Amino acid sequence: MSIADAIAKKIAEQPIPSLMAVQLLKVIEDEDHSLKEVVRLVETDASLTTEVLKVANSAAYYRGQPVTTISRAVLLLGEMMVVGVAICASSSIVFHAPLDGYNSQKGEMWEHSLRTAIAARELARYARKSISPGLAFTAGLLHDIGKSVISGFIAGSTEEMAQSCQNGGVTDFIEAERKLLGTDHAEVGYALAQRWGLPELLCAAIRDHHQPAQSDEKYKGLVYTVHLADLISMIGGCGTGSDSLAYRLDNNYVEYIRFEKEELELLLLKIQGDFVSLKTAILAD
Amino acid sequence: MDIVYVGVGEFLTSKTPGQTIRTLALGSCVAVITLDPKSRTAGLLHVALPDSSINKKRADERPGMFADTGIVKLLDEMKASGFDGTGALTIKLAGGASIMGINNTFNIGKRNVLAVRKCLWRYRLGAVAEEVGGNISRSVSVDIMSGRVIISSPGMGDWEI
Numbered sequence: 275m276s277i278a279d280a281i282a283k284k285i286a287e288q289p290i291p292s293l294m295a296v297q298l299l300k301v302i303e304d305e306d307h308s309l310k311e312v313v314r315l316v317e318t319d320a321s322l323t324t325e326v327l328k329v330a331n332s333a334a335y336y337r338g339q340p341v342t343t344i345s346r347a348v349l350l351l352g353e354m355m356v357v358g359v360a361i362c363a364s365s366s367i368v369f370h371a372p373l374d375g376y377n378s379q380k381g382e383m384w385e386h387s388l389r390t391a392i393a394a395r396e397l398a399r400y401a402r403k404s405i406s407p408g409l410a411f412t413a414g415l416l417h418d419i420g421k422s423v424i425s426g427f428i429a430g431s432t433e434e435m436a437q438s439c440q441n442g443g444v445t446d447f448i449e450a451e452r453k454l455l456g457t458d459h460a461e462v463g464y465a466l467a468q469r470w471g472l473p474e475l476l477c478a479a480i481r482d483h484h485q486p487a488q489s490d491e492k493y494k495g496l497v498y499t500v501h502l503a504d505l506i507s508m509i510g511g512c513g514t515g516s517d518s519l520a521y522r523l524d525n526n527y528v529e530y531i532r533f534e535k536e537e538l539e540l541l542l543l544k545i546q547g548d549f550v551s552l553k554t555a556i557l558a559d
Numbered sequence: 560m561d562i563v564y565v566g567v568g569e570f571l572t573s574k575t576p577g578q579t580i581r582t583l584a585l586g587s588c589v590a591v592i593t594l595d596p597k598s599r600t601a602g603l604l605h606v607a608l609p610d611s612s613i614n615k616k617r618a619d620e621r622p623g624m625f626a627d628t629g630i631v632k633l634l635d636e637m638k639a640s641g642f643d644g645t646g647a648l649t650i651k652l653a654g655g656a657s658i659m660g661i662n663n664t665f666n667i668g669k670r671n672v673l674a675v676r677k678c679l680w681r682y683r684l685g686a687v688a689e690e691v692g693g694n695i696s697r698s699v700s701v702d703i704m705s706g707r708v709i710i711s712s713p714g715m716g717d718w719e720i
Contacts, residue, residue, distance in 0.1 A: 377713040518696040522660040525662050533664075540614065
């Protein structure tokens with residue numbers, strides 16, 4: 275079997291997020307939907323209800339009084355973030371397994387995804403054209419789903435790939451993946467996102483997060499947001515092992531997102547604080 | 560193995576033989592390692608940002624988050640646990656990495672390293688070894704008994720500085 279066929283087979287074998295997450299996405303995609311429909315769907319699922327309330331009551335969102343109803347939680351978090359929580363809660367293999375091929379331990383993929391999600395949500399506030407913070411959060415959460423698929427295929431070559439990034443043999447880890455496999459975690463993530471039936475905007479954010487300039491103009495605001503958020507997550511010390519920091523910044527982000535040096539430092543401080551409180555909230559029983 | 564971990568914006572000192580102080584995945588953060596051979600005390604601070612003036616309230620809650628306030632606290636802590644202020648304090652730095660192709664705004668790692676050096680100069684202190692910059696994420700372990708400082712990075716193994 276060729277590598278391409280083996281990767282395609284692996285994509286097909288990945289578990290699909292719960293029916294609930296898919297149903298939620300369908301409801302939200304319909305522009306005429308009401309908030310009540312979202313609330314009603316979440317309420318039918320006891321474990322999702324618990325997860326959503328946990329996030330709404332975490333220190334990162336706490337507004338002085340406990341949130342006890344789903345309708346208040348959905349208003350507070352936004353619909354897209356609720357979808358993100360639903361996808362994560364039901365895709366534990368993608369988020370919680372160790373990525374051996376990246377020398378990344380159990381939990382690192384989840385922490386990197388969560389931190390990127392928080393960074394994307396915060397960066398959305400600096401976007402030149404309005405981006406929903408909830409949408410940015412979910413795109414950040416999902417951007418690296420392809421890594422769970424290709425991790426097994428790069429195992430054994432990882433050290434060489436990391437060295438190649440350091441000594442200039444390749445421009446970044448994405449190129450190292452492509453050289454070895456003919457594809458990369460972003461492209462594979464896109465294929466997986468399509469199989470999951472995610473909206474095209476989210477698929478594009480996954481596919482283009484390391485090559486934002488190549489994205490369709492109408493997606494670029496979100497794509498650059500996720501691009502920056504991913505790198506911010508890595509410089510904050512939350513990577514996924516051997517590829518951490520081995521990526522390039524596309525400085526054209528200034529066309530889509532604008533912040534000053536001091537604002538970035540404040541942003542990093544806020545992201546660090548929210549990351550600690552959300553991580554604790556989600557992991558708490 | 561007796562390992563104590565230092566999180567982001569935290570610091571601690573130890574003189575317990577057999578203990579190891581460890582901090583993980585520095586990224587653009589900088590680890591400031593202090594070793595006093597006389598009292599056999601080691602300290603480690605994990606700094607995330609250069610300057611506390613951006614958020615004074617946060618600096619009061621967690622001084623170790625910033626280079627300026629963190630170094631003051633680390634040196635106080637070293638004195639409290641046995642460093643008598645005489646003789647040479649050995650200082651080593653690690654971290655301050657970045658991604659590739661960055662502009663000035665994004666070079667937090669470099670700004671952190673410069674801020675740490677500047678704060679140390681105020682005490683007439685300087686690092687004898689630095690493992691900083693570049694595009695790799697580093698973890699640091701300090702062995703209290705031997706004073707050895709070991710750097711590790713995923714897929715690149717371990718080395719001493």
